[in-house]
Amino acid sequence: MRWSKVFIPTLREAPADAEAPSHQFLLRAGYIRQVAAGVYAHLFLAQRSFLKINQIIREEMNRIGAQEFYLPALNPAELWKESGRWDQVDVIFKFKDRNQHDLCLGITHEEEMTNIARSELRSYRQLPQIWYQIQEKFRDEPRPKSGLLRLRQFIMKDSYSFDLDEAGLDVSYQKHVDAYHRIFERCGLRFLHVEAFSGMMGGKVSSEFTAPAEVGEDSIAVCDCGYAANFEKAQSRPAPVDDLPGDSPPEPFATPGKKTIDDLVKFTAESPARMIKTLDFFVESHPVVILLRGDHTMSETKLAMTLGTDVFRPATPEEAFALHGAHLGSLGPVGLKGVRIIADLALEGRKNLLAGANRDGEHLRNVTPSRDFQAEFADVRQVEEGDPCIQCGRPLRVTKAIELGHVFKLGRRYSEAMHATVLDEQGKEVTLVMGSYGIGVERILSAAAEQNHDKDGLFLPRPIAPFEVILTAANMDDAAVRAAAESLYDELLKHRVDALFDDRDERPGVKFKDADLVGVPFRITVGKRKIGQGLVELLERSTKQATDVKLPEVIPALRGRLGC
RNA sequence: CGGGGCGUAGCGUAGCCUGGUAGCGCGCUUGGUUCGGGACCAAGAGGUCGGAGGUUCAAAUCCUCUCGCCCCGACCA
Numbered sequence A: 001m002r003w004s005k006v007f008i009p010t011l012r013e014a015p016a017d018a019e020a021p022s023h024q025f026l027l028r029a030g031y032i033r034q035v036a037a038g039v040y041a042h043l044f045l046a047q048r049s050f051l052k053i054n055q056i057i058r059e060e061m062n063r064i065g066a067q068e069f070y071l072p073a074l075n076p077a078e079l080w081k082e083s084g085r086w087d088q089v090d091v092i093f094k095f096k097d098r099n100q101h102d103l104c105l106g107i108t109h110e111e112e113m114t115n116i117a118r119s120e121l122r123s124y125r126q127l128p129q130i131w132y133q134i135q136e137k138f139r140d141e142p143r144p145k146s147g148l149l150r151l152r153q154f155i156m157k158d159s160y161s162f163d164l165d166e167a168g169l170d171v172s173y174q175k176h177v178d179a180y181h182r183i184f185e186r187c188g189l190r191f192l193h194v195e196a197f198s199g200m201m202g203g204k205v206s207s208e209f210t211a212p213a214e215v216g217e218d219s220i221a222v223c224d225c226g227y228a229a230n231f232e233k234a235q236s237r238p239a240p241v242d243d244l245p246g247d248s249p250p251e252p253f254a255t256p257g258k259k260t261i262d263d264l265v266k267f268t269a270e271s272p273a274r275m276i277k278t279l280d281f282f283v284e285s286h287p288v289v290i291l292l293r294g295d296h297t298m299s300e301t302k303l304a305m306t307l308g309t310d311v312f313r314p315a316t317p318e319e320a321f322a323l324h325g326a327h328l329g330s331l332g333p334v335g336l337k338g339v340r341i342i343a344d345l346a347l348e349g350r351k352n353l354l355a356g357a358n359r360d361g362e363h364l365r366n367v368t369p370s371r372d373f374q375a376e377f378a379d380v381r382q383v384e385e386g387d388p389c390i391q392c393g394r395p396l397r398v399t400k401a402i403e404l405g406h407v408f409k410l411g412r413r414y415s416e417a418m419h420a421t422v423l424d425e426q427g428k429e430v431t432l433v434m435g436s437y438g439i440g441v442e443r444i445l446s447a448a449a450e451q452n453h454d455k456d457g458l459f460l461p462r463p464i465a466p467f468e469v470i471l472t473a474a475n476m477d478d479a480a481v482r483a484a485a486e487s488l489y490d491e492l493l494k495h496r497v498d499a500l501f502d503d504r505d506e507r508p509g510v511k512f513k514d515a516d517l518v519g520v521p522f523r524i525t526v527g528k529r530k531i532g533q534g535l536v537e538l539l540e541r542s543t544k545q546a547t548d549v550k551l552p553e554v555i556p557a558l559r560g561r562l563g564c
Numbered sequence B: 001c002g003g004g005g006c007g008u009a010g011c012g013u014a015g016c017c018u019g020g021u022a023g024c025g026c027g028c029u030u031g032g033u034u035c036g037g038g039a040c041c042a043a044g045a046g047g048u049c050g051g052a053g054g055u056u057c058a059a060a061u062c063c064u065c066u067c068g069c070c071c072c073g074a075c076c077a
Helices: A020-026 A045-062 A077-083 A108-121 A166-186 A260-267 A300-307 A318-326 A414-415 A441-451 A479-494 A508-517 A551-564
Strands: A034-038 A041-042 A074-076 A094-095 A102-105 A129-138 A153-163 A190-197 A205-214 A218-222 A227-231 A251-254 A276-283 A288-295 A340-344 A353-356 A362-367 A376-378 A395-412 A421-423 A429-431 A433-440 A455-459 A469-473 A499-502 A522-526 A535-540 A546-551
Touching: A020 A034, A020 A041, A020 A433, A020 A455, A034 A190, A045 A129, A045 A153, A045 A166, A045 A353, A074 A077, A077 A414, A077 A522, A108 A129, A108 A153, A108 A414, A153 A166, A153 A441, A166 A190, A166 A205, A166 A395, A166 A433, A190 A218, A205 A218, A227 A353, A276 A353, A288 A318, A340 A414, A340 A551, A395 A414, A395 A546, A414 A433, A433 A441, A455 A508, A469 A479, A469 A508, A479 A499, A479 A522, A479 A551, A499 A508, A522 A546, A522 A551, A546 A551
Parallel strands: A190 A227, A288 A340, A340 A376, A469 A499, A469 A522
Antiparallel strands: A034 A041, A074 A102, A094 A102, A129 A153, A153 A433, A190 A205, A205 A395, A218 A227, A218 A395, A251 A362, A276 A288, A353 A362, A395 A433, A421 A429, A522 A535, A535 A546
16 A cells, blocks of 8 residues: 555644553554544554454454354344343443334344354254354443543454353363464464453353553453463462460450551551451341451452352441441451351461450450351452462462453353253253353454554554555655665565555655554665665664665565564 | 543644633645755634533623543443
8 A cells, every 4th residue: 555545644642532552552643533432433554453353363263163143233122131131231222213112232142142043053963053253342331441442332253152061161162262362372462361250241160361551451460380360360378377376265355446457456466467357248138247367358259259149238337236246346256146157268277366356345366267156268358469379379460451352151141041952862952051252353452552562653563563564765756766665565565565655755754753653563664875775774663673685685584574 | 420630723732710803833735945753934724612501891711501521430241
């Protein structure tokens, strides 16, 4: 393409409402323009990138035997009511047609795909199936943000697997995990595959692929040994604590006015790791008492997992008083009757701890779990940066990351609700076992932009950059430069190099600045001084390393760098 | 949904407190000079100051309502 003929509206300054680097540069480089909050027009350069990204996705999905579909974004309400999500999910764009029928725009397509599966799949002989599409999704997000990072309309590659049993699902799931690794690898991203929570999608096992970046919304705990998990789900070994010896029974002591762990630490000079923190919650009308080590923080997500529901709330001070016979500050587990007590794993096997005495102004020492009170032990603690890795014991790091893709073992959540069954070998009706797998296409581009920019602009990975090379003719009015550039451009096209020829009648400075901005990984510069010696310049954008190359050698040199 | 900020030409902004014909830089058009890191000179085009209502002789400016956008938090398949 000749720059003089195409529309690449670069900006010298970033629009004031763009903050994230990917947002600023995609605007400045003329990739995108905003239409509304969380809604963007993809201009020429963006569309070229997306076509390349989609092609990579397609190739890798096809490679695992997935079949490409294209379902409508416009969905009748019936299916969503059947699965229960019409009322459960609040980001659905809902509206009525002229006949007052409820419709919505698809947020994802479990319902639609399951609907096809149930009406068409009859026999185990037809399994497994993997169906996918690259299609628009609509979500009425409470807070769209950061350019293409959180959109209300976005492109998703979503796929759905249908298997006869769990073993089959495991295979389909693993195929996706492998495909996703190849996709993100080929897109040139730095990424992590991490354990995750399934949230409202339903199902038990899920993991996500994330790209480390400052502006990411996910927090990821990572370790050098390869362990990586969503912060909400991450586990760690609690730092070991030496408990005091002895088997004395709990002994009350006065702690007037000491209400917090901090107060108690100052008052007793004991380590908070030797204290028990007591938190009361209610699940519907049932109280649940949560115990944690004094220096630990509870993870609401893990508690939700343990309780099997995310509908719970902290007890009011009055409710806590009714349960313990004491006010907040002196709550403890000893002597509680008929209440479910969940103790964090960090309290298992410990002895002689400090806890509230359930009498105002008093605490107990020598409290030993399982002797002085009974509790279920579960992991309800949020990890902290520096905690020993659950696998190898080295300190965990916490990093921000962009969620690129998420893979779920759904199980029978949708197939059961929508009666999607086939007959097995014995002629018995069997409910399909499903998986669902998503990739955010815009997020691949934004993550690449976040990971590959400097003060002057973008340098996208070659496979997803809108062009592979930009041919800059520094002086179009110089006959020798012009002739050399024109013939180089022809040669590049002949060699099927994806080239953008900056043939504009602009000053060299303007062209160099624009070339730096637009995210093309290589630049060939033809200038009037060097062309006299038969030389042109080959520059790698990411490092800005430039080398002078003899004119006939520049295309082989470039192709070598491009790996083709 | 809670908190904060902002809407003035394509982009960045001044003017608003203290009401009196809307200004600057970049970009754009034309002519000339220039030409390896966002040139210079000259002449131009371009704005219902987000919208509605009100106060006033007079509103970008004051008041009320409203719409939109951004950021933090909540939420997040």
